Each structure stands twice: as structure tokens, then as C-alpha cells.
Amino acid sequence: MTADPLLDRALVEEATKKSGLIWVQGDDSPARALWHVWYEGAVHLVGDGPGEQPLPGLVDGGTAEVTVRSKDKGGRVVAWTADVRELSAGSEEWEAAVAELKGKRLNAPDAERVTVRWAEQCRVVRLTPREVTTELPSGSLAAVPLPTGATTRQPVPDALPRLLFKRKRR
Structure with missing residues (x-):
């Protein structure tokens, strides 16, 4: 990036705020796309509970590699290393972060x-930027998709084209 750490920090903050998803790779785990909130100089994530995103490899006191994509084009904008800290449920810092996360959580x-469910069954994690990667890796970084319970599309039923393209009778 630049020789000025303040400019690097500003780039990390602005790019992360504007991106709906970030790619996070925790200790010994594959990178995952995660929704997040930028609040008080760090990324906040909620997950590892029923109906929430998984947060594998994000352990308290560990590190994570974060890659931020462009909201417009989808390409990488900046990558940075983060210190991982799990927030204690009910603490003042947890309450403030959860208030921000609740506003961004769609279709809960x-x-x-x-917030009660998050306190009882989920983890709230704070990723604080430590250092900005000076050069983004070359190449696509494509990887085999992670296993999922989602199903693939089934063949179109024979009657569907008739239903969709049926002409109105006069």
C-alpha cells in the first residue's frame, strides 16, 4: 500500500465499512465470506450459533487474515492482519457491539x-487491525468450495414452461 501508516489505516477502515462481506481466514481454517459491522476501529462478527454464520479458526487471542473486496466490482481492495478477541456477553463493550450488529442483521x-439469543448461544468476536498487507497476492486465490448442506438446483419440471409461457385466452 503506501509508506504512510495513517493512510493504510484509513484505507482499511473505509474499504471495510463499505464492503458488505469480508473474507476472513482464522488459525488453521479456510477463508470464509462473513457479514460484519465496522465499529470503534474494528470489525465485529457474530456467529457460531443456530441460524448464524460459522466462525471457525477465530479463537480468542489468535490472529486472522482479512481480505476486503470492492462492493462495486467484487475485486480485492486491501488485506490486513487482525488480532482476534472474543467479547464477554453482557459486558459494556459487548452491548455496544451487539447494538450495531443487530441493525445490520437481515432476516433474523x-x-x-x-440479542438474548446471541448472549446465550453465539459468540461476538472483535477483529482489530494490526498490520496492512503491503502487496496483495497475485493470482485468483480460487479454492474448492466448502462443504454445505445447501442443495443444488433440480431439473425444471416438465409443466413449468407451459405455466410460465401460457398465453392469455380471450
């Missing part, structure tokens, strides 16, 4: 009590 099945 229990929007009224989502």
Missing part, C-alpha cells in the same frame, strides 16, 4: 429477542 427469525 427472532428479531425481538435476537
Whole structure:
């Protein structure tokens, strides 16, 4: 990036704030796309609970590699190393982070009590930037997709084209 650490820090903050997803690779785990909130100089994530995103490899006191993509084009903008810290449920810092996360959480099945569920069943993790990677890696970094319970598309039913393209009768 640049020789000025303040400019690097500003790039990390602005790019991360504007990106809806970041790619995070924790200790000994593959990189995953995660939704997040930038708050008080760090990324905050919620996960590892029912209905929430998995956070493998993000252990308290560990490190993570974060890659931020462009919201417009989807390409890498900046990469940085983060210190990982798990926030204690109910602490003042946890409450402030969860208030921000709740506003960004889309389609929560229990929007009224989502913070209670997070306190009981999930982890809230803070990723604080430590150093900005000066050069992004060359190449695509393509990897085999992670295993998932999602199903693939099935063949189109025979009757569907008739239903979709049926002409109105007069």
C-alpha cells in the first residue's frame, strides 16, 4: 500500500465499512465470506450459533487474515492482519457491539429477542487491525468450495414452461 501508516489505516477502515462481506481466514481454517459491522476501529462478527454464520479458526487471542473486496466490482481492495478477541456477553463493550450488529442483521427469525439469543448461544468476536498487507497476492486465490448442506438446483419440471409461457385466452 503506501509508506504512510495513517493512510493504510484509513484505507482499511473505509474499504471495510463499505464492503458488505469480508473474507476472513482464522488459525488453521479456510477463508470464509462473513457479514460484519465496522465499529470503534474494528470489525465485529457474530456467529457460531443456530441460524448464524460459522466462525471457525477465530479463537480468542489468535490472529486472522482479512481480505476486503470492492462492493462495486467484487475485486480485492486491501488485506490486513487482525488480532482476534472474543467479547464477554453482557459486558459494556459487548452491548455496544451487539447494538450495531443487530441493525445490520437481515432476516433474523427472532428479531425481538435476537440479542438474548446471541448472549446465550453465539459468540461476538472483535477483529482489530494490526498490520496492512503491503502487496496483495497475485493470482485468483480460487479454492474448492466448502462443504454445505445447501442443495443444488433440480431439473425444471416438465409443466413449468407451459405455466410460465401460457398465453392469455380471450
